[in-house]
Amino acid sequence: MNETLKSLRFTLLAVVAALFVSAFIIVITDIEALGDGNLGKAFGTVGRAYWGLFKGSFGSLRAISNTITGATPLLLAGLAVSAAFKAGLFNIGATGQMLAGAVTGLFVGFAFQLPPIIHVPFALLASAAGGAAFGAIPGVLKARTGAHEVITTIMLNGIASFTVLWLLKTQLFKREGRDDAISKFVEDSAKLPKLFGFMGNRIDLLAHTGFIVGLLATFAFWWLLRKTTLGFEMQATGFNQEAARYAGMRTKSLMVTSMAIAGAFAGLAGGSEVLGLYGYASATVAGDIGFDAIAVALLGRSTPIGTLVSALLFGALQAGGRQMQVDTDVPIDLIIVLRALIVMFIAAPLLVKAMFRMRGEATSFGQTFRGWGG
Amino acid sequence: MSTSAAPGLVVSAEQRKRARSLGIAYLVLAVVCFTIFTRRAGDAGFRISESSQFTLPAQGFGWALGIVLIAIAAGQLLRGFGKLSNVVLALATAAFFMSFMAWAAAGDSFSFVGMLQDTVSRSVPITLGAVAGILSERSGVINISIEGMLLASACTSAIGASLTNLWLGTLVGILTGVALAAILAVMSIRYKVDQVIVGFAINFFALGVTSFISFRVLVPNRDTMNNLLPVMPIRIPLFADIPFFGQILFDQTIFVYFSFATVALATWGLYRTKWGLRTRAIGEYPRAAGTLGVDVNKLRYRNLLLAGAVAGVGGAWWPIGIVGRFDQNITNGRGFIALAAVIFGRWHPVGALCGALVFALAEAVRLKIGNFDTGIPSEFLIMAPYLVTLIVVAGFIGASRAPKAAGQPYEDQ
Numbered sequence: 001m002n003e004t005l006k007s008l009r010f011t012l013l014a015v016v017a018a019l020f021v022s023a024f025i026i027v028i029t030d031i032e033a034l035g036d037g038n039l040g041k042a043f044g045t046v047g048r049a050y051w052g053l054f055k056g057s058f059g060s061l062r063a064i065s066n067t068i069t070g071a072t073p074l075l076l077a078g079l080a081v082s083a084a085f086k087a088g089l090f091n092i093g094a095t096g097q098m099l100a101g102a103v104t105g106l107f108v109g110f111a112f113q114l115p116p117i118i119h120v121p122f123a124l125l126a127s128a129a130g131g132a133a134f135g136a137i138p139g140v141l142k143a144r145t146g147a148h149e150v151i152t153t154i155m156l157n158g159i160a161s162f163t164v165l166w167l168l169k170t171q172l173f174k175r176e177g178r179d180d181a182i183s184k185f186v187e188d189s190a191k192l193p194k195l196f197g198f199m200g201n202r203i204d205l206l207a208h209t210g211f212i213v214g215l216l217a218t219f220a221f222w223w224l225l226r227k228t229t230l231g232f233e234m235q236a237t238g239f240n241q242e243a244a245r246y247a248g249m250r251t252k253s254l255m256v257t258s259m260a261i262a263g264a265f266a267g268l269a270g271g272s273e274v275l276g277l278y279g280y281a282s283a284t285v286a287g288d289i290g291f292d293a294i295a296v297a298l299l300g301r302s303t304p305i306g307t308l309v310s311a312l313l314f315g316a317l318q319a320g321g322r323q324m325q326v327d328t329d330v331p332i333d334l335i336i337v338l339r340a341l342i343v344m345f346i347a348a349p350l351l352v353k354a355m356f357r358m359r360g361e362a363t364s365f366g367q368t369f370r371g372w373g374g
Numbered sequence: 375m376s377t378s379a380a381p382g383l384v385v386s387a388e389q390r391k392r393a394r395s396l397g398i399a400y401l402v403l404a405v406v407c408f409t410i411f412t413r414r415a416g417d418a419g420f421r422i423s424e425s426s427q428f429t430l431p432a433q434g435f436g437w438a439l440g441i442v443l444i445a446i447a448a449g450q451l452l453r454g455f456g457k458l459s460n461v462v463l464a465l466a467t468a469a470f471f472m473s474f475m476a477w478a479a480a481g482d483s484f485s486f487v488g489m490l491q492d493t494v495s496r497s498v499p500i501t502l503g504a505v506a507g508i509l510s511e512r513s514g515v516i517n518i519s520i521e522g523m524l525l526a527s528a529c530t531s532a533i534g535a536s537l538t539n540l541w542l543g544t545l546v547g548i549l550t551g552v553a554l555a556a557i558l559a560v561m562s563i564r565y566k567v568d569q570v571i572v573g574f575a576i577n578f579f580a581l582g583v584t585s586f587i588s589f590r591v592l593v594p595n596r597d598t599m600n601n602l603l604p605v606m607p608i609r610i611p612l613f614a615d616i617p618f619f620g621q622i623l624f625d626q627t628i629f630v631y632f633s634f635a636t637v638a639l640a641t642w643g644l645y646r647t648k649w650g651l652r653t654r655a656i657g658e659y660p661r662a663a664g665t666l667g668v669d670v671n672k673l674r675y676r677n678l679l680l681a682g683a684v685a686g687v688g689g690a691w692w693p694i695g696i697v698g699r700f701d702q703n704i705t706n707g708r709g710f711i712a713l714a715a716v717i718f719g720r721w722h723p724v725g726a727l728c729g730a731l732v733f734a735l736a737e738a739v740r741l742k743i744g745n746f747d748t749g750i751p752s753e754f755l756i757m758a759p760y761l762v763t764l765i766v767v768a769g770f771i772g773a774s775r776a777p778k779a780a781g782q783p784y785e786d787q
Contacts, residue, residue: 025583025586029586029587029590029591030590031591031595090570092710141764141768145768145769147764147767147768148717148767150713150714150717151714151717151718151763151764151767152764152767152768154707154710154711154713154714154760155714155760155761155763155764155767156760156764157760158757158759158760159757159760159761159764162753162754162756162757162760163753163757165753166751166753166754169751294574295574295575295578298568298570298571298574329590330590331585331586331589331590333581333582333585333586333589334582334586335582336578336579336581336582336585336586337578337579337582337583337586338582339578339582340575340576340577340578340579340581340582341575341579343571343574343575343578344561344567344571344572344575344576344579347561347567347568347571347572347575348561348565348567348572350564350565350566350567351561351565351567
């Protein structure tokens, strides 16, 4: 059996195992049914929940659109985490970088009047630049003072959230007649076109061309890693910083560049949410995406294709989870559990092998993050 | 890190650089004093007990401190303070903090002792989480899952304590921490899964399951399953009567005493016992320890379970130590702050305790300051803990060296 097929089989088995464990959790928390001794009802809930999960993610064009909408920011932010991992850095700061990109993109989006053909790329570029600038900060701090990026990115997330909360209430960003932290709308010319716009004006199809931006970014990331010296040096630094330094690479400036690249991806994630999905920014525009993006990158083994696939999977779970919550009384939080279990099982091929009593060598993945030392 | 491995000459250049940046930092603080702390007139009352307080004139203190800071900066930049430089730094920071509080509370008064008491209480979960992190990382297993352990144990201990009593509730919390630690241990030691991935998976798992339980079980059964009376403070006789410090340190809940005891015990254990020597050895160079007959993986298992138990107590602090119930995502990232405290404290329990106290202080200050109208948007005050930690880490802590083997699975040969 060739490698791709084998790893595909493992992925499938991991998903099955995760669904199985989650079903167990649904049943044991159904206190009412268990109290009545009505096991049939409890198991019925599982069936309806999973059917809702499927229906909501792939069951219709609208479901697919929702999946893509959810996957878009996860993909871009996931690339931000992956890019840093490749350089041996642990970027917990995608949230902050997304917020920075959201604000700069938002500003260009409402402050200028331009034809769409210029306005959209300009606003996206501003998002990328905002994210890159904010992302570079932990890189600079690490290169100059040695401060660990895990600490600095966590702290910068906090700083970014509250700065944005404040910014959105200032005269410059504030929406007329509103006192809470909610921004003006961006100009129509800066809005990302809808992905299914060619199918007439269906407002329930939310998917936007931010997804195309995500695909281009995935390709750019692949290009960077495979075809450029910079990408090679990033990976060499990530693999063994000392060796890279002795080979004459400027590891410190590479740190800054890598974090700036990561930040640019995350900035685009923030920008595409503002310009594509919402049309404005609120304090919760980044949500938990920066955090979920870490799981996306881990699941995707920090590779471009892996990040894309796991972002789509997570997007599907998110879209399906909403449907599930509507159809049954199973809360959407179940998908956080599902995600965790999928990540865990995919990372543990040996465990999956043991569970399904498979023979032969499991594909080993190696490590994403080589300890704290850098 | 490369910096710590450098020979003598480079280290002294490093020190010179540090001394210079310290001098510049003093100048910056002086500028802050002159431009901000002298803006608000009036006396600030710092209550230090039920009946007594001392007052600081906000403006006068700001001007005086600014001048002193300039003098210190000059001294630092021109000739340095040698061995005293850390003492000077501590004193200057404390004075700066007092000036900040005086500025915020100008024309008003607040319970200074209450704020510090609150700080110590709030440091508990961060400290315990950090000790849990230190125990696992010192034995060579990266522990990103502190947040998940705290959160899960907060949830189960709330349920346990509501259904039975506080002791059993805490025990349930401890067992939950141990269970999650067992997952981390089995996955990373037996199945050799990337430790960062398992850690994150555990965090997600805990967040998902506790939110799920909260929504599906606790909300419908609020009165029976998520409703308890938190523990009362225990006054330690004699010690609690010490003016000022007594109230801060010796009139606290059992969680605070446990947290201090844990730090002391962990420090003694790690640096003064055979167990500690072995633990540090398997975190630095497991191969050598293994060759000398230490059962590396067994010790890693034991230490991880211990770490889970410590984190379990930390999680139980929320429902049993202070709030009296569990709310969705009640830990709200404290586990990551604990992780930062581990790195901040250079993998030493006392250092981590200091980190936890700094963050807890910033949090307590923020809660206090919310009552004053300082003219500065509240968002910036809420941001202060993050900013302070960032500055401290970047400016004064710098690179810290992790246990060398953290993250690598060990295989017997």
